[in-house]
Amino acid sequence: MKLPLLRLPSLAVPLLLAAVTLAAPVAGAQDVLVDKSEIRFVAKQLGVNVEGRFRKWKANVVFLPADLGKSKAEFDIDLASIDLASEDSEREIRGGLWFDTGKFPVAHFSSTAIKDLGGDKYEIAGALTLKGVKRDIVVPIALKKDAAGNRVAEGSFTLMRLDYNIGTGMWSDTKTVTNDVIVRVRIVLPPAA
Amino acid sequence: MIRFVSARYSGVAIALHWLTAALVFVNLTLGVSMVPLPLSPQKLQWYMWHKWVGITVFIVVCARLAWRATRRPPPHAAMPDWQRRAADGSHLAMYVLLTLVPISGWLYSSSTGIQVVYLGLFPLPDLVPKDRTLASVLKWTHYGLNSALFALVLVHVSAALKHHFIDRDGTLARMLPAAWTRSHS
Numbered sequence: 001m002k003l004p005l006l007r008l009p010s011l012a013v014p015l016l017l018a019a020v021t022l023a024a025p026v027a028g029a030q031d032v033l034v035d036k037s038e039i040r041f042v043a044k045q046l047g048v049n050v051e052g053r054f055r056k057w058k059a060n061v062v063f064l065p066a067d068l069g070k071s072k073a074e075f076d077i078d079l080a081s082i083d084l085a086s087e088d089s090e091r092e093i094r095g096g097l098w099f100d101t102g103k104f105p106v107a108h109f110s111s112t113a114i115k116d117l118g119g120d121k122y123e124i125a126g127a128l129t130l131k132g133v134k135r136d137i138v139v140p141i142a143l144k145k146d147a148a149g150n151r152v153a154e155g156s157f158t159l160m161r162l163d164y165n166i167g168t169g170m171w172s173d174t175k176t177v178t179n180d181v182i183v184r185v186r187i188v189l190p191p192a193a
Numbered sequence: 194m195i196r197f198v199s200a201r202y203s204g205v206a207i208a209l210h211w212l213t214a215a216l217v218f219v220n221l222t223l224g225v226s227m228v229p230l231p232l233s234p235q236k237l238q239w240y241m242w243h244k245w246v247g248i249t250v251f252i253v254v255c256a257r258l259a260w261r262a263t264r265r266p267p268p269h270a271a272m273p274d275w276q277r278r279a280a281d282g283s284h285l286a287m288y289v290l291l292t293l294v295p296i297s298g299w300l301y302s303s304s305t306g307i308q309v310v311y312l313g314l315f316p317l318p319d320l321v322p323k324d325r326t327l328a329s330v331l332k333w334t335h336y337g338l339n340s341a342l343f344a345l346v347l348v349h350v351s352a353a354l355k356h357h358f359i360d361r362d363g364t365l366a367r368m369l370p371a372a373w374t375r376s377h378s
Contacts, residue, residue: 048310051323084306089232
């Protein structure tokens with residue numbers, strides 16, 4: 001009778017501690033105003049711009065202009081939450097030839113270095129992991145304030161979908177869908193504390 | 194064999210009529226065939242062609258309306274008054290539908306967030322924003338208007354054939370190229 005009672009807390013305490021540590025916000029982390037933020041993209045389909053966005057994603061952003069070494073940006077994007085022209089195309093893009101969300105549900109970006117370019121412009125270097133492929137990317141952003149004093153970071157970069165094996169097989173012809181996909185990110189942070 | 198042939202439509206009106214008929218036939222066939230296809234590059238290609246043909250119909254119909262507005266069509270052959278009214282009514286309804294069907298398709302495309310770029314060269318403005326609910330409404334509007342157009346085309350063709358083969362009153366000949374009429378009269 002005593003053994004389980006002893007064993008339970010001995011396991012539970014470190015687990016609980018671990019959970020608390022994981023849940024605790026990173027020092028200086030700022031809540032991204034998700035409703036005002038967006039991750040969109042545009043590619044050309046048979047010569048016509050087709051836009052989309054992700055409905056669900058998480059971000060962990062620490063932005064300290066005075067201490068860029070301690071600043072960072074991390075994103076987890078729920079690929080199945082994609083918003084496209086129709087349910088038909090959303091179903092297709094979740095499939096194996098495109099994102100294969102059953103196997104690779106999340107795209108992850110983690111910054112490695114943030115460079116101040118002056119004039120409220122920055123360059124975020126980091127690694128993007130998409131469909132099991134990890135590649136270094138650089139995202140230039142411009143910072144400004146909206147009417148409410150929120151800090152708005154806007155940037156875009158061009159992603160080559162075939163680098164990540166996105167749109168293979170019958171979709172690999174870039175005359176149907178361009179290889180270049182322009183990703184536009186708009187991240188809104190509350191005013192600096 | 195001598196057959197009474199009433200005054201005919203002008204060459205321009207005849208050419209535009211048969212061009213419309215060919216384009217509508219092609220696009221109804223394309224539309225009905227492409228919708229059930231599983232998503233593929235070929236399906237996207239067919240949708241694109243469908244939009245181009247549809248916009249062409251719109252342009253041709255605008256030209257026809259302009260042409261028609263500035264001249265009188267030939268008189269009807271002798272027929273009961275109700276048939277004359279039915280003919281005029283269905284012609285008017287077809288003009289309305291031939292205008293609304295391409296517009297509804299264009300709006301439907303806009304509402305799915307895909308701009309129509311006519312012939313890959315001329316981007317048409319998106320008159321409505323991307324909206325899933327609106328897209329669903331416009332999709333069924335486009336389908337409904339097409340069903341009505343298809344029904345009217347059946348009535349139109351049946352009536353033309355009835356006038357030609359049963360009444361033998363020269364109604365169809367008014368809309369046939371002169372060369373065709375000569376070689377068959």
